[in-house]
Amino acid sequence: MWLDMKPHAIVIGSGFGGLAAAVRLGARGYRVTVLEQLDAPGGRAYVFHQDGFTFDAGPTIITAPFLLRDLWQLCDRRFEDDIDLREVNPFYRIRFDDGEILDVSADEAAMRRQIELFAPGEFAGYQAFLRASEAIYAVAFDRLAHVPFDSLRSMWELLPDLIRLGSYRSVHGLAARYVKHPKLRFVLSFHPLFVGGNPFTTTSIYGLIAFLERRWGVHFAIGGTGQIIAGLVNLVCGQGGSIRYGAAVEQVLLEKRRAIGVRLRDGEELKSDIVVSNADSVTLYRDLIPAGAVRRWTAPKLKRAQLSMSLFVWYFGTSRQYPQVPHHTILVGPRYKELLRDIFERRILADDFSLYLHRPTATDPSLAPAGCDAFYVLSPVPHLGANVDWPAKAEGYRRAIARQLSLTLLPELETRIVSSRIMTPLDFRDRLFSAEGAAFGLAPSLMQSAWFRPHNRSEDIENLFLVGSGTHPGAGVPGVLSSARILDTVVPDAATFV
Secondary structure, eight states: OGGGGSOEEEEEOOSHHHHHHHHHHHHTTOEEEEEESSSSSOGGGOEEEETTEEEEOSOOOBOOHHHHHHHHHHTTOOHHHHOOEEEOSSSEEEEOTTSOEEEEOSOHHHHHHHHHHHSTTOHHHHHHHHHHHHHHIIIIITTTTTSOOOSHHHHHHHHHHHHHTTTTSBHHHHHHHHOOOHHHHHHHHOGGGGGTOOTTTSBGGGGHHHHHHHHHOOEEETTOHHHHHHHHHHHHHHTTOEEEESOOEEEEEEETTEEEEEEETTSOEEEOSEEEEOSOHHHIIIIISOTTOOSTTOHHHHHHSOBOOEEEEEEEEESSOOTTSOSEEEEOOSOSHHHHHIIIIIOOOOSOOOEEEEOGGGTOGGGSOTTOEEEEEEEEEOOTTSOOOHHHHHHHHHHHHHHHHHHHTOTTHHHHEEEEEEEOHHHHHHTTOOGGGOTTSBOOOGGGSGGGSOOSBOSSSBTEEEOSTTSSSOSSHHHHHHHHHHHHHHSOOGGGGO
């Protein structure tokens, strides 16, 4: 009964951002209700169980585990008691189209040996890039990732640092300052693709990812990323919060310009003191706020916004194992810049592709039946602003990827598949309600970062707050966890509503 006396917070969505927000609000004295439209938690981090295989639907890399440990500490629990997090080494293998391979790790001696083989004389430039990455990290991640940018003044105060760090350059442009070899430039600049951005246009602030990996390592949770989601759900429920599944929000309820709850699609209305949205920010302002209530993020402005790319993801299980394939592999196609132009500018589905191959059974064999391997392979593709007939194209695209994998890394693949499912941009739109099926929300360009991004505290609606990839600081697990940390600064104390 005492829980009913606490101020009520509604959280829309149970992705990493929503669950982290729920934990932080619960620790600050709110009674929290998380509303999830799917039948299980996770959002983009949903888990598929099929044919004895476990497939993480989305995030597979944990690079800042201290952000998760913070959430467990808020509940007086040890992260390690619930989650078995294993460091992955190498971080990932990069296989170029000519068959040349580079294993990326924090081992400086190993990196020197490999770089000197295909880019003689470039190791000093590689080291200089990492020093630049560290300098960006010290400002953009350590100092600013958990700070709200809800005033223009805060952006102006940051401007000298942005200029000093060269944020007007792209990540690829930053790499090109230090190294000349095209393969090494790729190694140092591809990271924005992990958060939906084009390395040739994404602000060099995202160059911090290279140092982030080396500072904290690349990790994977035994049982899959879904185990972390399950752990967060347990934290929320242990605080007295609740999670409702199959609860799709139709509209945020307003009293004048103040959020007072939500209405579900079945007509049920739930009242609250604050509303926190982990939904796609474009979808929130375009579809979930009553018409006329939004001033800054109006429909015309959102229509002009640059959205991230989308993804084609194929999850599959094999009747044999491939022990020579590491946990993470990046297969670089015959084109790089031109392929990215097809995806981000021309918005066409190219015949060639570059791929990210995830083999979680390299670290955790329990994710597949005995003698089998679990995989997913991800191909960046245009969002639904492109004229791609996915119902007609999807199976042919999957077969083309299977052929390429058979020829490169996974011999006999096409005769060894025993479980298969795909996700296309249509799933990101229809299942996850992401505008235009963009897999990461707004693209991470300089003019869509910090103050220029939808704020963590809504500019239009009082007591409405945003977390997740569509708000500051941006996409990726560290980004969305940091967006929840910002709530400690912008959400009123629970005592305010008592």
